[in-house]
Amino acid sequence: MYKQRIMTLILCLVFFTVTLACQSEKIPPAEKTQPQENASHPKEEKPPQTAYLDEVMARAQKGMTSDSPYNVLNSSMKQVKAEWGEPDQVDKVGFGYYATYKNKNVVLGFNELGQVFDIRSYAKDLRTVTVKEAEEAFGEPMDIRMVNDEYIYVYKLNESIELKLIIPKNMKGIDHISVFNSQRKIVNKHTDDEYKLDIKGKSNQLTAQAWGKMQNWREQIVQFSNEHENVYTNGPNKKMVALTFDDGPDEIVTPAIIDILNEYKVKGNFFFLGSEVKKYPDVVKEAYVKGNLVLSHSYNHVDLTSLSKEKIQAEVDQAGNAIQAVIGQEPAILRTPYGETNDKVASIAEQEGYSIVLWSIDTLDWSQKESSNIVNNVIENVRNGDIILMHSDSEKTETAKALPLIIEALQEQNFEIVDLETLLGVKAYQ
Known part of the structure; x- marks a missing residue:
């Protein structure tokens, strides 16, 4: 009699367990795992640094930097001065000129005609960008130059425009960038109406x-x-x-x-x-x-x-x-x-x-x-x-x-x- 009661109790426990399992399987998975909105799975977004570099490249492809409304395609110093005023200083480099606007963190290169051919941005955000992050965003540069203890990473964007990243040896981040139009700078090389001489001199000893x-x-x-x-x-x-x-x-x-x-x-x-x-x-x-x-x-x-x-x-x-x-x-x-x-x-x-x-x-x-x-x-x-x-x-x-x-x-x-x-x-x- 005692054994019969024990067996009956075991059968009841087994039946009860199976019943609970079956009911559990009927619960929709979404109801079991539904988290509160944005609690553990927020929407996927680009890291801030990547988004910033994407903006830098997008602006450069238009001949611009992110902190200047001007470009190296059709902007002029006359326009710049009308809107920004006179620069803090102007330096002559070869046959070109560079105007510094300290409060804008921008230096503009222009030729004798006043055409802007180079825009250099010294934005503070650039200094937090490492070389590795830049290469991941922009890819491998066309050229890497070394000038006066600075590495210059050159990205050719089209026939005339280059994006240059200037990275001093003693810095982890980028010091500044340059968006450069080589075709606009060449316009200014020779003054005096393109005064060019042919080469003279002769010898009767040459065959x-x-x-x-x-x-x-x-x-x-x-x-x-x-x-x-x-x-x-x-x-x-x-x-x-x-x-x-x-x-x-x-x-x-x-x-x-x-x-x-x-x-x-x-x-x-x-x-x-x-x-x-x-x-x-x-x-x-x-x-x-x-x-x-x-x-x-x-x-x-x-x-x-x-x-x-x-x-x-x-x-x-x-x-x-x-x-x-x-x-x-x-x-x-x-x-x-x-x-x-x-x-x-x-x-x-x-x-x-x-x-x-x-x-x-x-x-x-x-x-x-x-x-x-x-x-x-x-x-x-x-x-x-x-x-x-x-x-x-x-x-x-x-x-x-x-x-x-x-x-x-x-x-x-x-x-x-x-x-x-x-x-x-x-x-x-x-």
């Missing part, structure tokens, strides 16, 4: 083939300088010329040329090789102390167009460092060996803070070396704004012999002999 090749190069490089903001072959249409000397220093010809320039109280422009600067630092120092410009001709005198990007940078940097070690300043003007220059070289030179200055008169003192031909190539061809090419290495004794005659003839024609900084309006040192 017909060599002369033809030289003529082709001359035409091409003049056109190239027209298309590149930081490449020059001549100065403006003014009664001024510049005397330039390549391939030094040495211990004989370069000192002689320095003495002649000093005697006539005119300034010269020496494009020295970094490898030779290390051999003759006292000559370099003397050229500088006497008021001449000490500039760069690369380190090893190799055709830069045949090198990789890294090797071009090394040639420029090593020469700049060698000169800076002697005179305390790094040049900001480069003459490429043989004058060979292409888009890659011009771009890297600009990244490194250099203008490229070539010539409009070649004395050909390396070919037909006698002093009379050197003098004639100058005097028979000289025009306003000419940049005159000579050399100051140890083999150019005839150049030193010709120099006093060239200076006297130029002065008789009332040409002012100036340095390249004065002639071109570009800085000589960084």
Whole structure:
């Protein structure tokens, strides 16, 4: 009897458990798991940083920054000044100008026509953006440059507009951005109604083939300088010329040329090789102390167009460092060996803070070396704004012999002999 009661009780418990389970299965899942609105599953939104960078890119594609109503497509400084007033300061950089509006955290680059070609935003929010976040939002940059201890991440948005992120070495975030229109800046490179000179100078020592090749190069490089903001072959249409000397220093010809320039109280422009600067630092120092410009001709005198990007940078940097070690300043003007220059070289030179200055008169003192031909190539061809090419290495004794005659003839024609900084309006040192 007792066992029957126990079995009955067990059966009742089993029946009761099964019944509860079945009832539980009838409860809709939504009723069992329905949370209160936005309690544990809020609507999915983009992180604030991502949303901010999306806005930066969207504005840049329109030629704008997020903290300025102006753009690099059709805005002008006349419009800016009418709405924002006069800038706190205006700095001249090459043939362009930069207007700073401190309370707006904006700097505007504009050309002689007043067209805005560069808008730089120093918004505080940028400093919280890391490089990793920027690359996740914008993707891999077209180019990464290093200028004056700053990394510049370049994103090409279309044929004319670039977005640049400027990131100092000692900062985790972005210091500022630049929305840049390269086509608008080029408009302003040459003043004086696009005053361009063809390249003069001849030698009877050149074969017909060599002369033809030289003529082709001359035409091409003049056109190239027209298309590149930081490449020059001549100065403006003014009664001024510049005397330039390549391939030094040495211990004989370069000192002689320095003495002649000093005697006539005119300034010269020496494009020295970094490898030779290390051999003759006292000559370099003397050229500088006497008021001449000490500039760069690369380190090893190799055709830069045949090198990789890294090797071009090394040639420029090593020469700049060698000169800076002697005179305390790094040049900001480069003459490429043989004058060979292409888009890659011009771009890297600009990244490194250099203008490229070539010539409009070649004395050909390396070919037909006698002093009379050197003098004639100058005097028979000289025009306003000419940049005159000579050399100051140890083999150019005839150049030193010709120099006093060239200076006297130029002065008789009332040409002012100036340095390249004065002639071109570009800085000589960084």
